[in-house]
Amino acid sequence: MGKHESVSVMGLHESVLCQEAVDGLSVKAQGIYVDGTLGRAGHSKAILRRCDDCFLYGIDKDPYALRDSCQILDKFTGRFKLLRGDFREMKSLLADEGVCKVDGILLDLGVSSPQFDDPDRGFSYHSEARLDMRMDLSQDLDAEEVINTYTQNQLQEIFSRYGEEPYSKTIAKAIVESRATKPLITTLDLVNLIRQTLPDRVLSQKGHPARRVFQALRIEVNGELEALKEILKEGPKLLKDGGRMVIITFHSLEDRMVKQAFQTCSKPETVDKRIPLRDSEMLQSGYRVVNRKPITASEAEIANNRRARSAKLRILEKKEV
Numbered sequence: 221m222g223k224h225e226s227v228s229v230m231g232l233h234e235s236v237l238c239q240e241a242v243d244g245l246s247v248k249a250q251g252i253y254v255d256g257t258l259g260r261a262g263h264s265k266a267i268l269r270r271c272d273d274c275f276l277y278g279i280d281k282d283p284y285a286l287r288d289s290c291q292i293l294d295k296f297t298g299r300f301k302l303l304r305g306d307f308r309e310m311k312s313l314l315a316d317e318g319v320c321k322v323d324g325i326l327l328d329l330g331v332s333s334p335q336f337d338d339p340d341r342g343f344s345y346h347s348e349a350r351l352d353m354r355m356d357l358s359q360d361l362d363a364e365e366v367i368n369t370y371t372q373n374q375l376q377e378i379f380s381r382y383g384e385e386p387y388s389k390t391i392a393k394a395i396v397e398s399r400a401t402k403p404l405i406t407t408l409d410l411v412n413l414i415r416q417t418l419p420d421r422v423l424s425q426k427g428h429p430a431r432r433v434f435q436a437l438r439i440e441v442n443g444e445l446e447a448l449k450e451i452l453k454e455g456p457k458l459l460k461d462g463g464r465m466v467i468i469t470f471h472s473l474e475d476r477m478v479k480q481a482f483q484t485c486s487k488p489e490t491v492d493k494r495i496p497l498r499d500s501e502m503l504q505s506g507y508r509v510v511n512r513k514p515i516t517a518s519e520a521e522i523a524n525n526r527r528a529r530s531a532k533l534r535i536l537e538k539k540e541v
């Protein structure tokens with residue numbers, strides 16, 4: 221199958237921490253909200269339901285997410301607009317719509333169930349597909365290219381950093397040796413190689429042996445950490461006074477980035493301590509971290525949706541002046 225021929229089916233995505241995310245946004249009348257990770261519009265729908273006259277921009281870089289969400293949000297016609305693009309370009313996507321400030325931004329990071337479940341897209345280690353893993357089908361870099369062209373050191377680094385794979389070096393070495401004879405083209409080529417490489421005692425442990433490598437590849441192919449880094453810098457600047465940014469993460473690296481960025485935003489600007497200033501003259505930070513501890517899913521939600529078990533939700537607010 222060629223790079224641009226992947227087929228998608230309308231699948232369902234069980235939204236994680238949906239109520240908590242919409243509460244966190246504190247949706248208000250006539251507010252303008254941006255869902256930067258539209259997916260199958262679960263959170264978007266809940267935002268539009270919360271208030272009769274708010275407006276929503278839904279962004280996704282996956283064309284199938286936009287196509288399906290347009291149908292899912294059908295009954296809210298006139299109250300939303302869907303934009304194809306990367307949330308790291310949120311500022312310019314909104315500027316093209318004549319919008320420079322919004323009341324709330326939501327990000328629910330990672331992959332959606334329809335992306336994972338569509339066997340042709342190569343996200344899943346359970347079914348045979350070309351090694352693809354692109355959310356944005358117009359981008360060139362895909363998992364096949366990463367696996368067959370990155371150096372051993374580069375592969376080891378991404379498996380270790382993004383996948384926390386303890387056997388990153390062994391697996392990276394095996395990939396480089398194997399591809400010298402024949403390129404690795406499909407998901408199962410990679411899964412079989414990982415199975416042949418890992419010791420039996422690791423293979424007998426709980427969890428799929430290729431899970432960490434697949435997660436790392438997905439993060440690398442889609443530039444997920446770079447996009448998050450950029451939106452953490454630009455997103456808060458897009459908020460109106462009283463506006464909120466809500467981020468749901470599923471990976472400890474991402475949660476750490478969000479926590480640190482929100483803390484930095486909320487720290488007062490430093491001034492030279494030798495300058496005598498009254499309290500009222502001290503520079504105040506323009507933002508407030510709403511929840512010091514991340515909000516996590518209830519046991520009931522986790523029992524219903526295993527994906528929720530690693531979810532962490534954090535909220536930042538632009539202070540009213």
Ligand SMILES: C[S@@+](CC[C@H](N)C(=O)[O-])C[C@H]1O[C@@H](n2cnc3c(N)ncnc32)[C@H](O)[C@@H]1O
Pocket residue numbers: 233234235236256257258259260261262263264279280281282285305306307308328329330331332333355447
């Ligand atoms: C976990 S799903 C979101 C599910 C959605 N909240 C729902 O309730 O249906 C993440 C979605 O964000 C998209 N996505 C991930 N990173 C993105 C980025 N940097 N820019 C735009 N879309 C992105 C993916 O294509 C996927 O559709």
